[in-house]
Amino acid sequence: xxxxxxxxxxxxxxxxxxxxxxxxxxxxxxxxxxxxxxxxxxxxxxxxxxxxxxxxxxxxxxxxxxxxxxxxx
Amino acid sequence: xxxxxxxxxxxxxxxxxxxxxxxxxxxxxxxxxxxxxxxxxxxxxxxxxxxxxxxxxxxxxxxxxxxxxxxxxxxxxxxxxxxxxxxxxxxxxxxxxxxxxxxxxxxxxxxxxxxxxxxxxxxxxxxxxxxxxxxxxxxxxxxxxxxxxxxxxxxxxxxxxxxxxxxxxxxxxxxxxxxxxxxxxxxxxxxxxxxxxxxxxxxxxxxxxxx
Numbered sequence: 001x002x003x004x005x006x007x008x009x010x011x012x013x014x015x016x017x018x019x020x021x022x023x024x025x026x027x028x029x030x031x032x033x034x035x036x037x038x039x040x041x042x043x044x045x046x047x048x049x050x051x052x053x054x055x056x057x058x059x060x061x062x063x064x065x066x067x068x069x070x071x072x073x
Numbered sequence: 074x075x076x077x078x079x080x081x082x083x084x085x086x087x088x089x090x091x092x093x094x095x096x097x098x099x100x101x102x103x104x105x106x107x108x109x110x111x112x113x114x115x116x117x118x119x120x121x122x123x124x125x126x127x128x129x130x131x132x133x134x135x136x137x138x139x140x141x142x143x144x145x146x147x148x149x150x151x152x153x154x155x156x157x158x159x160x161x162x163x164x165x166x167x168x169x170x171x172x173x174x175x176x177x178x179x180x181x182x183x184x185x186x187x188x189x190x191x192x193x194x195x196x197x198x199x200x201x202x203x204x205x206x207x208x209x210x211x212x213x214x215x216x217x218x219x220x221x222x223x224x225x226x227x228x229x230x231x232x233x234x235x236x237x238x239x240x241x242x243x244x245x246x247x248x249x250x251x252x253x254x255x256x257x258x259x260x261x262x263x264x265x266x267x268x269x270x271x272x273x274x275x276x277x278x279x280x281x282x283x284x
Contacts, residue, residue, distance in 0.1 A: 027284065031284045032284070034282060034284055035284040039282060040282055040283065040284045041279055041282040041283060042279070042282070042283040042284075043283070043284050044283060044284065047284050
C-alpha cells in the first residue's frame with residue numbers, strides 16, 4: 001500500500017509510548033498496532049482527529065504517500 | 074504491506090498474515106448463545122446414539138441377508154432382505170449427515186460465544202453445511218429410488234398391511250420418486266443464507282481493519 005502511517009517517528013519525537021497513546025486516544029492497542037504496522041485499510045476521521053489532538057500535529061504529518069516504485073527499491 | 078495487497082487482489086480474505094480471529098473484539102456474546110451451545114452439544118450426543126443404533130440395525134439387516142434368520146426377527150421374513158439393508162443404510166447415512174452438520178454448527182456456536190460470528194471461516198462452514206445436506210439427500214434419494222424400483226417390480230409384494238410399509242412410507246402405493254421437496258427447499262434457503270453471510274463476513278473484515 002502506498003500510504004504509510006508515520007506513527008513511529010512522531011511517537012519518538014514526542015517521547016510517547018504506543019500504550020500511552022492508545023490510552024489517550026481511546027482506541028485499543030491492537031487497533032493502534034494495526035495502524036502502525038500498515039495493515040489498516042481505512043482510518044476514521046474521529047480517530048485521525050484524536051491522534052492529531054494528542055500528538056499535536058497535522059494529518060499530513062501522520063500520513064506519508066510513497067509511490068509503489070519506491071517500495072520495490 | 075505487499076502481502077496484504079496481494080491477498081486482496083486474490084479476494085481471499087482468509088489468507089491475511091494477520092489472523093482475523095486474533096484481533097481484539099468489543100463484541101459481547103448474546104446470553105442465549107450459551108444455551109444454544111449446550112443444546113447443540115446435547116443434540117450431538119443424541120446423533121451419536123442414533124448412529125450407533127442405526128449401525129446395529131444395519132448389522133442385523135446384513136446378518137439376515139448373508140447368514141439367515143435370527144430368532145426374534147421372524148417378522149422381517151416377508152420383506153426382501155436387500156430392501157431392509159438399503160433402508161437401514163439410508164438411516165445410517167442420515168445419522169452421519171446429522172453429526173457432520175452438528176459439528177459445523179458447534180464450531181459456529183463457539184464463535185457466537187466469543188462474540189464475533191462474522192468471520193470468513195463461518196461462511197465456509199455454512200457452505201459445507203448445505204453441501205453436506207445436499208449430497209446426503211442426493212444419496213438418500215438414489216437409495217430409496219432403488220428400493221422403490223425393487224418394490225415396483227414385484228407385483229405380488231404387498232406392503233399395504235405391513236408395519237414395514239408404514240415406517241418406510243411405501244404404503245401409499247403410488248409410484249412416485251422419493252424426492253423430498255422440503256429438504257431441497259431448505260438446501261436452497263441455506264445456499265442463499267450462506268452467500269449473504271459470505272458477503273457480510275467480507276464486509277466485517279474490512280470494518281475490522283478500519284481504525
